Amino acid sequence: MNFSIAEENYIKAIWRLQQTDSNVTTNELSAELQTKPASVTDMLKRLKEKKLLHYEPYYGVKLNAEGKKLALNIVRRHRLWEFFLVEKLKFEWDAVHAIAEELEHVSSNELIERLDHFLGHPKADPHGDPIPDSSGRMESSNHFSLHQLKEQQQAIVTGVGDQSSGLLEMLRQKKIGIGTKLEIKQRFLFDSSLEIKMRNQPLITLSEQLAKNIFVTLI
Amino acid sequence: MNFSIAEENYIKAIWRLQQTDSNVTTNELSAELQTKPASVTDMLKRLKEKKLLHYEPYYGVKLNAEGKKLALNIVRRHRLWEFFLVEKLKFEWDAVHAIAEELEHVSSNELIERLDHFLGHPKADPHGDPIPDSSGRMESSNHFSLHQLKEQQQAIVTGVGDQSSGLLEMLRQKKIGIGTKLEIKQRFLFDSSLEIKMRNQPLITLSEQLAKNIFVTLI
DNA sequence: TATTTTTTTTAGATTTGCCTAAATTATAAT
DNA sequence: ATTATAATTTAGGCAAATCTAAAAAAAATA
Numbered sequence: 001m002n003f004s005i006a007e008e009n010y011i012k013a014i015w016r017l018q019q020t021d022s023n024v025t026t027n028e029l030s031a032e033l034q035t036k037p038a039s040v041t042d043m044l045k046r047l048k049e050k051k052l053l054h055y056e057p058y059y060g061v062k063l064n065a066e067g068k069k070l071a072l073n074i075v076r077r078h079r080l081w082e083f084f085l086v087e088k089l090k091f092e093w094d095a096v097h098a099i100a101e102e103l104e105h106v107s108s109n110e111l112i113e114r115l116d117h118f119l120g121h122p123k124a125d126p127h128g129d130p131i132p133d134s135s136g137r138m139e140s141s142n143h144f145s146l147h148q149l150k151e152q153q154q155a156i157v158t159g160v161g162d163q164s165s166g167l168l169e170m171l172r173q174k175k176i177g178i179g180t181k182l183e184i185k186q187r188f189l190f191d192s193s194l195e196i197k198m199r200n201q202p203l204i205t206l207s208e209q210l211a212k213n214i215f216v217t218l219i
Numbered sequence: 220m221n222f223s224i225a226e227e228n229y230i231k232a233i234w235r236l237q238q239t240d241s242n243v244t245t246n247e248l249s250a251e252l253q254t255k256p257a258s259v260t261d262m263l264k265r266l267k268e269k270k271l272l273h274y275e276p277y278y279g280v281k282l283n284a285e286g287k288k289l290a291l292n293i294v295r296r297h298r299l300w301e302f303f304l305v306e307k308l309k310f311e312w313d314a315v316h317a318i319a320e321e322l323e324h325v326s327s328n329e330l331i332e333r334l335d336h337f338l339g340h341p342k343a344d345p346h347g348d349p350i351p352d353s354s355g356r357m358e359s360s361n362h363f364s365l366h367q368l369k370e371q372q373q374a375i376v377t378g379v380g381d382q383s384s385g386l387l388e389m390l391r392q393k394k395i396g397i398g399t400k401l402e403i404k405q406r407f408l409f410d411s412s413l414e415i416k417m418r419n420q421p422l423i424t425l426s427e428q429l430a431k432n433i434f435v436t437l438i
Numbered sequence: 439t440a441t442t443t444t445t446t447t448t449a450g451a452t453t454t455g456c457c458t459a460a461a462t463t464a465t466a467a468t
Numbered sequence: 469a470t471t472a473t474a475a476t477t478t479a480g481g482c483a484a485a486t487c488t489a490a491a492a493a494a495a496a497t498a
Binding site: 085088 | 307322
Binding site: 004006035036038039042043046057058059 | 484485486487488489492493494
């Protein structure tokens with residue numbers, strides 16, 4: 001089966017939303033994809049026809065096995081291209097998302113297998129997100145949100161919550177990137193902000209919003 | 220300005236046909252693009268609106284400066300990706316055309332400049348066709364058709380006339396590829412076929428059709 | 439529980455890119 | 469110079485993917 005770019009983008013968006021909330025609503029999708037809810041309803045009916053998901057009017061949507069397989073394939077393509085762009089073409093890690101959004105829709109499977117081989121079978125993309133293998137298996141990411149950590153804990157940044165240029169620009173300015181080591185110094189209950197310390201840097205404060213969008217592994 | 224995949228494919232096809240025949244007809248385009256003439260007329264009207272070409276109803280079409288610039292940009296993207304697929308991903312040179320047809324529509328200019336740099340600024344793609352630079356300049360190909368050579372002349376294969384799998388498959392079977400050295404042994408006036416000799420190979424006969432689709436440089 | 443608000447779906451329209459069938463124009467042949 | 473043929477365009481339609489406005493269903497609230 002072959003799918004349009006729009007269809008692939010819907011499947012990918014449903015998959016992403018499913019990660020935190022197994023039943024996805026029309027409104028969530030419309031926000032994620034920047035379209036109107038009516039358009040989402042249309043597309044869900046078409047994707048149900050194509051047997052990629054379970055959809056009951058008014059009761060949200062859930063990918064079936066076929067849909068998940070397709071989603072993981074698109075995610076694989078996206079993350080491999082991101083790795084290529086940073087590793088080989090020397091793009092900044094915060095500049096590659098938009099380009100990979102286009103590259104991920106190039107349909108040749110052989111292309112992806114050869115690209116994977118050329119890149120040395122990388123396990124994670126430049127944002128720290130794991131790359132599924134060709135059968136859709138993926139190392140369970142041991143990402144935590146920075147926001148979940150307790151005072152005194154130390155961690156290494158491994159990824160970010162979304163690819164918006166606003167977030168990425170902000171991280172760059174605060175000198176936070178993949179691989180950055182940091183320690184939680186203090187949590188403020190009033191607004192859930194955090195104070196963190198990085199080597200050779202002054203103490204800085206991160207808002208709850210920002211901390212929730214920075215992923216780390218403990219050390 | 221941003222163009223759809225269909226629009227880009229029309230511009231590229233017009234450019235290709237213009238090479239041999241400066242005024243391109245609706246029927247030629249419909250054959251090249253595998254669509255109906257009526258669809259071509261539709262699209263030509265839209266591309267004229269967008270000021271990419273000169274089009275007078277019933278009198279064919281010609282790219283203007285803007286259209287040529289776009290065409291050369293698409294050709295550049297296509298040929299760089301072909302080079303990448305063969306050189307880095309180790310695809311066979313006759314398997315890359317279809318994939319490059321998709322990759323060429325990825326729109327980032329920075330991507331292409333970085334890819335060009337990564338590949339070492341190649342001058343020609345794996346079929347021997349020259350790669351335009353970022354401002355559309357291109358080494359005038361010193362390709363000759365094998366069909367134009369005289370008896371006793373020696374040449375090296377540098378490219379092929381089209382990317383149809385029929386042609387490429389046939390060349391592979393006859394052990395003719397880029398870089399192959401050969402000598403014209405005899406021309407038959409009756410059917411314009413050629414007898415050629417390659418090192419360590421028996422004499423073989425090529426039809427006029429085939430010879431016209433093999434490009435070479437003299438040695 | 440009845441009513442209001444929010445969410446979702448339906449109905450009808452639009453754009454792109456294609457199609458078929460019919461009409462028109464240009465070209466070739468008598 | 470007419471007529472026949474071939475090429476091209478016009479007219480009207482269709483599917484994909486979107487939209488707005490209105491209707492329907494579900495959830496929240498009084």
